[in-house]
Amino acid sequence: MDELCGEMEARVFRRRLNKQTEITMAIVDLVMPKLGESIMEATILKWVKQVGDTVKMDETVLEIATDKVDSEVPSTAEGVITEILFKENEVAPIDAVIARIQTAGNEDPVRPASEVSVPVVESATSVEDITETQAEVVATQIKKPSKSDSARFYSPLVLNIAAQEGIPLGELEQLPGTGNGGRVTKNDLLNYIASRSRKEQSLPARPVASEVVAGSGSRPVTQFSGNVEIIEMDRMRKLIAEHMVRSMQTSPHVTSFSEADVTNIVLWRDAVKNEFQKREGTKITFMPLFIEAIAKCIKKFPLINSSVEGDRIIIKKDINIGMAAALPNGNLIVPVIKNADQLNLVGLAKQVNHLADAARNSRLKPDDTQGATFTLTNVGTFGSLMGTPIINQPQVAILAVGSITKKPAVIETEHGDMIGIRHMMYLSLSYDHRVVDGALGGRFVKRVADYLENWDINREI
Numbered sequence: 001m002d003e004l005c006g007e008m009e010a011r012v013f014r015r016r017l018n019k020q021t022e023i024t025m026a027i028v029d030l031v032m033p034k035l036g037e038s039i040m041e042a043t044i045l046k047w048v049k050q051v052g053d054t055v056k057m058d059e060t061v062l063e064i065a066t067d068k069v070d071s072e073v074p075s076t077a078e079g080v081i082t083e084i085l086f087k088e089n090e091v092a093p094i095d096a097v098i099a100r101i102q103t104a105g106n107e108d109p110v111r112p113a114s115e116v117s118v119p120v121v122e123s124a125t126s127v128e129d130i131t132e133t134q135a136e137v138v139a140t141q142i143k144k145p146s147k148s149d150s151a152r153f154y155s156p157l158v159l160n161i162a163a164q165e166g167i168p169l170g171e172l173e174q175l176p177g178t179g180n181g182g183r184v185t186k187n188d189l190l191n192y193i194a195s196r197s198r199k200e201q202s203l204p205a206r207p208v209a210s211e212v213v214a215g216s217g218s219r220p221v222t223q224f225s226g227n228v229e230i231i232e233m234d235r236m237r238k239l240i241a242e243h244m245v246r247s248m249q250t251s252p253h254v255t256s257f258s259e260a261d262v263t264n265i266v267l268w269r270d271a272v273k274n275e276f277q278k279r280e281g282t283k284i285t286f287m288p289l290f291i292e293a294i295a296k297c298i299k300k301f302p303l304i305n306s307s308v309e310g311d312r313i314i315i316k317k318d319i320n321i322g323m324a325a326a327l328p329n330g331n332l333i334v335p336v337i338k339n340a341d342q343l344n345l346v347g348l349a350k351q352v353n354h355l356a357d358a359a360r361n362s363r364l365k366p367d368d369t370q371g372a373t374f375t376l377t378n379v380g381t382f383g384s385l386m387g388t389p390i391i392n393q394p395q396v397a398i399l400a401v402g403s404i405t406k407k408p409a410v411i412e413t414e415h416g417d418m419i420g421i422r423h424m425m426y427l428s429l430s431y432d433h434r435v436v437d438g439a440l441g442g443r444f445v446k447r448v449a450d451y452l453e454n455w456d457i458n459r460e461i
Contacts, residue, residue: 028077079103251432260449288348322372386426396432
């Protein structure tokens with residue numbers, strides 16, 4: 001009898017314990033965070049945590065990539081990963097639930113997705129009738145390849161229209177885009193659909209090259225003779241290639257050059273760098289000095305700090321300097337110094353070093369690479385005397401600084417000209433000739449050179 005009572009008490013205790021556990025446990029949805037203006041989705045590169053793993057608040061759960069930057073997504077709760085809803089290399093829309101975390105807190109449980117009411121979208125009479133809101137609802141019904149060679153990202157609306165019209169991804173990739181960063185907009189796609197049949201009729205038949213043979217899937221495989229090595233472009237290299245080609249197709253490039261005697265800057269930096277690092281805890285490189293000069297000169301030539309939208313020139317009041325940085329794998333990325341004109345030299349140095357370190361260690365946030373209005377690239381880092389950089393769209397100008405080298409130069413003194421050994425550097429400004437003509441481009445790059453040449457060697461830090 002005692003054993004029976006004991007068993008009954010144990011059962012009652014377990015039921016109470018289970019009920020208490022159900023009350024205290026909660027399921028928290030981990031959603032794809034907003035990653036900046038115009039970014040509608042992201043590719044999942046790697047799940048750092050798996051189902052069953054314990055995760056702490058703000059601990060990295062997965063790594064993602066957009067057409068702007070690679071980033072990490074931290075946990076928004078502490079608990080155990082119970083469900084992963086997207087696989088690696090799949091594309092997830094912004095605000096989509098990508099994983100679920102079971103917590104031990106007293107939060108109200110989040111309803112599972114099956115219980116969430118989703119509005120039904122009726123068939124539109126034409127693709128023009130599809131709205132962005134409707135596209136977000138039906139976008140999950142579009143079959144997208146789990147792993148694609150595409151380096152472009154498309155909004156759910158564009159993908160929905162393409163699916164309805166039977167336009168494959170390969171054909172979609174060939175469309176030029178007029179949206180931000182060259183994105184294909186709804187109007188781009190609708191115009192293409194309207195003219196597609198007419199264009200197909202007017203295009204001549206494509207010759208078949210003898211060296212192209214059928215490969216796996218629909219991609220042709222070119223046979224190469226001789227001793228060669230074939231390297232597949234990684235995702236970032238594809239993006240860089242696409243951006244560079246689009247920039248050359250968009251902007252008529254012109255480059256103006258100037259040479260600067262930067263001896264005063266070299267001597268000043270040598271004199272203050274040890275004290276600067278000891279006092280500020282960071283190094284003083286040449287890059288913040290160049291950025292300061294650019295920001296000062298943009299104030300004098302505001303048209304350099306603009307973009308083009310159709311027939312309109314958009315002059316940017318904020319001066320956000322993009323700083324091209326090399327990654328360990330050889331690719332490039334452009335973190336941005338926001339409001340560079342409002343920072344003193346110490347602030348610029350700290351921002352430059354912070355962003356450069358974040359780029360090298362893949363710690364850049366999406367916002368760190370957005371909003372640039374002008375770009376600086378230091379080709380001298382790799383020993384180049386000068387370069388002809390490609391404009392970072394939708395900007396209208398980019399400045400390259402070459403290596404600083406000692407060479408004989410003419411020095412003007414009150415006693416006449418003389419020859420001396422000076423630290424010299426070339427500057428090259430590539431600009432969009434639709435907006436910036438040769439006179440403006442030449443004056444701007446010369447003004448930057450003059451600012452650097454007239455550096456106060458007695459300047460205090």
